Amino acid sequence: MKLYENQSLKIYNSLSGEKEVFSPIHDGNVGMYVCGPTVYSNVHLGNVRTFMSFDVIFRYFLHLGYKVRYVRNITDAGHLENDAEVGEDRIAKKARLEQLEPMEIVQRYTVDFHTILHKLNFLPPSIEPTATGHIIEQQEIIQKIIDNGFAYESNGSVYFDVVKFNETNHYGKLSGRNIEDMIANTRDLDGVSDKKNPQDFALWKKAEPQHIMRWPSPWGVGFPGWHLECTAMSTKYLGETFDIHGGGMDLKFPHHECEIAQNEACTGHSPVKFWMHANMLILNGKKMAKSTGNYILPNEIFTGENTILSKAFSPNVTRFFMLQAHYRSVLDFSNDAILASEKGFNRLMEGMELLDKLIPSSVSTLSIAEWKKSCYEAMNDDFNTPILIAQLFEGIRYINLVNDGKETLTANDLSELKTSLKNFIHDVLGISNEQEESQHADKLEGVVNLMIQMRNEARANKNFALSDQIRDQLLALGIQLKDGKEGTTFSVN
Numbered sequence: 001m002k003l004y005e006n007q008s009l010k011i012y013n014s015l016s017g018e019k020e021v022f023s024p025i026h027d028g029n030v031g032m033y034v035c036g037p038t039v040y041s042n043v044h045l046g047n048v049r050t051f052m053s054f055d056v057i058f059r060y061f062l063h064l065g066y067k068v069r070y071v072r073n074i075t076d077a078g079h080l081e082n083d084a085e086v087g088e089d090r091i092a093k094k095a096r097l098e099q100l101e102p103m104e105i106v107q108r109y110t111v112d113f114h115t116i117l118h119k120l121n122f123l124p125p126s127i128e129p130t131a132t133g134h135i136i137e138q139q140e141i142i143q144k145i146i147d148n149g150f151a152y153e154s155n156g157s158v159y160f161d162v163v164k165f166n167e168t169n170h171y172g173k174l175s176g177r178n179i180e181d182m183i184a185n186t187r188d189l190d191g192v193s194d195k196k197n198p199q200d201f202a203l204w205k206k207a208e209p210q211h212i213m214r215w216p217s218p219w220g221v222g223f224p225g226w227h228l229e230c231t232a233m234s235t236k237y238l239g240e241t242f243d244i245h246g247g248g249m250d251l252k253f254p255h256h257e258c259e260i261a262q263n264e265a266c267t268g269h270s271p272v273k274f275w276m277h278a279n280m281l282i283l284n285g286k287k288m289a290k291s292t293g294n295y296i297l298p299n300e301i302f303t304g305e306n307t308i309l310s311k312a313f314s315p316n317v318t319r320f321f322m323l324q325a326h327y328r329s330v331l332d333f334s335n336d337a338i339l340a341s342e343k344g345f346n347r348l349m350e351g352m353e354l355l356d357k358l359i360p361s362s363v364s365t366l367s368i369a370e371w372k373k374s375c376y377e378a379m380n381d382d383f384n385t386p387i388l389i390a391q392l393f394e395g396i397r398y399i400n401l402v403n404d405g406k407e408t409l410t411a412n413d414l415s416e417l418k419t420s421l422k423n424f425i426h427d428v429l430g431i432s433n434e435q436e437e438s439q440h441a442d443k444l445e446g447v448v449n450l451m452i453q454m455r456n457e458a459r460a461n462k463n464f465a466l467s468d469q470i471r472d473q474l475l476a477l478g479i480q481l482k483d484g485k486e487g488t489t490f491s492v493n
């Protein structure tokens with residue numbers, strides 16, 4: 001029996017504005033799509049927060065026993081500088097400024113993105129598709145939307161006809177906007193636009209001669225509109241209707257609104273059961289912006305090389321800090337707040353260490369089953385990580401009470417407490433076990449020192465074949481021995 005069969009998970013659906021009971025479209029399977037980064041600069045701390053929210057959601061589904069297909073894309077083309085579809089492609093612009101190939105920009109910042117997420121102990125998604133890898137799929141969707149009468153070709157570009165679509169569907173249902181207001185607020189068509197209405201958005205944009213990212217299409221050489229890639233990649237891997245679509249709050253409009261319109265215009269039905277949006281991260285009470293200096297990169301937190309924080313904070317503490325706010329609340333990052341988190345984090349880790357040393361009793365005076373239930377209730381209530389963390393501290397309080405002889409737990413309950421704490425801290429919240437990692441490092445050091453000792457003995461016995469064999473085979477494993485005056489040391493590559 002899977003864990004999820006006993007749990008009633010409620011998720012806040014941005015589309016209905018309510019928490020709804022989650023039941024997947026296909027029994028035991030969850031399909032989740034999250035809009036990934038546009039890889040034209042180092043990953044922003046606010047984006048890290050969004051992706052972390054969905055990493056925990058992914059982890060909790062896995063913990064419950066679901067088979068999850070988690071798709072998070074890489075936007076490597078089509079995302080223009082602003083939502084009004086003017087300006088350059090973000091990646092093409094960076095490539096022009098740095099005199100690099102667009103794909104060099106994409107590679108550099110995709111690697112940065114993966115490195116930061118790896119440091120923060122993210123699970124990789126099941127599929128990480130790119131926009132440039134799905135140009136054909138995007139063109140197929142455009143053709144279907146044109147055939148269905150909801151898009152038109154104009155001067156080498158193709159636009160989605162928002163007004164026509166709204167006659168039979170509801171454009172604005174996710175963001176709560178209505179088209180009459182949108183039209184009233186944007187009357188001034190500049191006269192040079194190829195669009196019928198200012199609200200129309202590009203499915204395919206004609207590439208001007210200077211535009212370096214370009215592909216052939218039935219409508220001429222150009223590039224896909226940004227909103228289209230997510231429709232193409234989500235439905236390709238998750239089906240025409242899937243369980244969850246997530247992203248940052250800022251993507252609700254126009255990006256996700258346009259995705260819904262594209263799907264409905266293409267297939268005749270809505271793509272997603274649950275729309276989920278993670279709130280933003282601010283720094284010292286203000287919006288983060290490079291231009292004002294109110295800005296910090298994830299790596300600058302880990303190294304301490306910044307002017308915002310008083311010291312360095314480990315990726316684990318940074319992760320713990322972020323999860324102390326609910327994903328739908330604004331998170332205010334500040335020195336005081338992360339210092340407080342670090343204290344809490346240490347208290348949690350110390351409690352876990354103490355747990356191993358507790359002596360079981362014949363009776364339990366605390367209910368571990370009740371406590372465990374509260375942990376699940378927190379996560380089942382729209383992934384409420386701050387409440388879960390409060391419950392984990394309650395578990396630590398139990399440990400201290402037992403240690404002080406004020407309460408008792410049986411061996412079974414102690415083991416249950418330990419398993420649950422580990423499950424929630426490591427598997428669900430994704431806090432890596434630094435202590436275990438350092439224990440592994442200690443063991444490695446012990447083994448290599450033993451090999452060095454055996455090599456010294458071989459040399460003393462003039463068995464140079466064996467001593468060289470030890471050195472060479474360690475080197476093949478990435479461990480280099482260095483002979484010096486003080487004896488032999490080693491480094492791990």
Ligand SMILES: [Zn+2]
Binds near residue numbers: 034035036230255
């Ligand atoms: Zn997207």
